[in-house]
Amino acid sequence: MARIGIIGSAGRMGQAIAAAITDAGETLAGGIDKDGDAATIAGQCDVLVDFSSPGALEGNLDAAITVGVPIVIGTTGLEERHHFLIDHAAETIPVLQTGNTSLGVTLLAHLVREAASRLGEDWDIEIVETHHRMKVDAPSGTALLLGEAAAAGRGIRLADASERGRDGITGKRSVGTIGFASLRGGTVAGDHTVLFLADNERIALSHHAENRAIFARGAVRACQWLIGRPAGRYTMPEVLGL
Numbered sequence: 001m002a003r004i005g006i007i008g009s010a011g012r013m014g015q016a017i018a019a020a021i022t023d024a025g026e027t028l029a030g031g032i033d034k035d036g037d038a039a040t041i042a043g044q045c046d047v048l049v050d051f052s053s054p055g056a057l058e059g060n061l062d063a064a065i066t067v068g069v070p071i072v073i074g075t076t077g078l079e080e081r082h083h084f085l086i087d088h089a090a091e092t093i094p095v096l097q098t099g100n101t102s103l104g105v106t107l108l109a110h111l112v113r114e115a116a117s118r119l120g121e122d123w124d125i126e127i128v129e130t131h132h133r134m135k136v137d138a139p140s141g142t143a144l145l146l147g148e149a150a151a152a153g154r155g156i157r158l159a160d161a162s163e164r165g166r167d168g169i170t171g172k173r174s175v176g177t178i179g180f181a182s183l184r185g186g187t188v189a190g191d192h193t194v195l196f197l198a199d200n201e202r203i204a205l206s207h208h209a210e211n212r213a214i215f216a217r218g219a220v221r222a223c224q225w226l227i228g229r230p231a232g233r234y235t236m237p238e239v240l241g242l
């Protein structure tokens with residue numbers, strides 16, 4: 001049985017992951033929240049899973065490196081400097097970071113990449129996401145993941161094409177950009193649609209999360225898969241064999 005430690009254990013995802021650990025027949029080795037220190041649970045675990053806050057990431061990675069324990073990072077709102085920290089940690093321990101641990105979104109990203117590789121720049125790409133009123137970051141990690149998939153399909157860097165936060169006199173849409181729109185309200189677990197819009201036709205590729213169990217199950221699968229791997233940075237398609 002894998003011993004799994006949760007960072008952000010009292011949160012919405014932390015609670016869902018605790019239930020998924022039990023369902024999967026694994027062991028919940030411990031959990032911490034804002035006032036906790038990952039170093040206190042890292043030594044008791046075979047793997048850590050972090051669904052907390054970007055501000056906690058550096059300390060969590062340090063704790064995982066010190067003990068030599070793998071870590072799954074589901075926290076979103078990460079910036080470039082966080083990705084540098086993750087790359088650095090992955091030189092020493094196995095790390096998996098993703099904006100979405102669900103099977104459905106992992107497959108959706110594959111489909112988006114494929115569609116973007118086949119449709120030219122006359123097809124505008126727009127990504128729309130809707131989440132519950134408590135979500136603190138935008139665009140969602142999943143929207144960014146889908147944007148990366150679209151950019152990869154087009155053979156461009158998302159950072160060079162991303163169009164975020166339109167407001168006021170924005171001017172015409174620039175050819176080749178990838179737009180993002182975020183809606184917040186109610187208790188929506190997570191809806192994402194990638195639109196490909198051309199003259200007189202459009203394609204919509206969508207995923208709707210009905211609850212957090214899908215993320216939690218995927219996170220536990222990622223934990224199970226990561227144990228015993230060599231140091232490196234891994235992805236959900238590798239976990240799910242997609």
Ligand SMILES: NC(=O)C1=CN([C@@H]2O[C@H](COP(=O)(O)OP(=O)(O)OC[C@H]3O[C@@H](n4cnc5c(N)ncnc54)[C@H](OP(=O)(O)O)[C@@H]3O)[C@@H](O)[C@H]2O)C=CC1
Nearest residue numbers: 008010011012013033034052053056074075076099100101
């Ligand atoms: N990758 C994926 O598939 C998914 C990712 N997420 C992401 O997971 C994260 C958590 O989401 P959610 O559970 O809804 O959020 P919540 O706010 O419900 O939970 C966050 C938890 O993290 C804790 N926390 C905050 N700061 C720290 C810290 N410095 N150290 C340790 N724990 C800390 C909070 O503790 P306290 O209450 O004491 O502040 C809280 O228990 C978000 O970034 C979200 O976007 C969510 C769903 C799926």
Ligand SMILES: O=C(O)C1=N[C@H](C(=O)O)C[C@H](O)C1
Nearest residue numbers: 076099135140141142189190
């Ligand atoms: O905060 C959430 O709730 C979610 N966050 C992730 C994201 O930012 O994409 C995944 C999921 O959509 C739910």
